[in-house]
Amino acid sequence: MxxxxxxxxxxxxxxxxxxxVNETYFREAEEEAGKLLSLYETPNKIDQELFKIEIKNLPTYGYGVKGFILSMIELALELSNGKVSNDVIAQMLKIGKDMINKPxxxxxxxxxxxxxxxxxxxxxxxxxxxxxxxxxxxxxxxxxxxxxxxxxxxxxxxxxxxxxxxxxxxxxxxxxxxxxxxxxxxxxxxxxxxxxxxxxxxxxxxxxxxxxxxxxxxxxxxxxxxxxxxxxxx
Missing domain, CATH: 3.40.50.1000 (HAD superfamily/HAD-like)
Structure with a gap:
């Protein structure tokens, strides 16, 4: 119109x-999450479950990178039944810090x-x-x-x-x-x-x-x- x-x-x-630019970095982070959690689920299922957790957590965390990464870690714990490695969690935290520090x-x-x-x-x-x-x-x-x-x-x-x-x-x-x-x-x-x-x-x-x-x-x-x-x- x-x-x-x-x-x-x-x-x-x-x-x-x-x-x-902003959303592009979230899509890239989701791809990284799919790779990190590929031992437990398919990339498509990981995307779906991450979105569900993000929406559930919005009233608590609000919008932004920090809530996104906390939701990603929650997903990792759920999919792995609490067995996800410290190294994977550390990589997820790094993804968040890299997003925040993007030019x-x-x-x-x-x-x-x-x-x-x-x-x-x-x-x-x-x-x-x-x-x-x-x-x-x-x-x-x-x-x-x-x-x-x-x-x-x-x-x-x-x-x-x-x-x-x-x-x-x-x-x-x-x-x-x-x-x-x-x-x-x-x-x-x-x-x-x-x-x-x-x-x-x-x-x-x-x-x-x-x-x-x-x-x-x-x-x-x-x-x-x-x-x-x-x-x-x-």
Missing amino acids: TKTYKNIKVIGFDADDTLW IELLDGVEDVLKELSKKHRLIVATKGDLLDQERKLEKSGLLKYFHHIEVLSEKHDSNYKQLLKRLDIEPEAFLMVGNSLKSDILPLVKIGSQAIHVPFHTTWQHETVTMKEANGSEYATVTSLTEILDLIN
């Missing part, structure tokens, strides 16, 4: 897979877009994940100077966005959200009367997928790259 956005005063950006790979055109939009709009980050990890990535990205506010949310439901906009004194109709997840970045904003632009990433975590029925009737734009949003925002 093609549309333009007028009277927008504040623009929010998701961080992971909208500003920089920031900005997506194409990100800084040019932020630089241009910041001339006329107030920009904020609204993202999920581990607070310390997200703060670290923002600092390493070199993008902090473009944002007036950083918000790391435990969830991205319409109620979370309502609270955020109220706290920042932003009218819903004057707010535009840009992100890669229909479930977290787009549909909740449309629901509360804000605007949204979907910038799909080439891989999406299963938990973030939505059905056509769930997205049906929601008005938002979809672009293939972040640079295209400059043509939509007046």
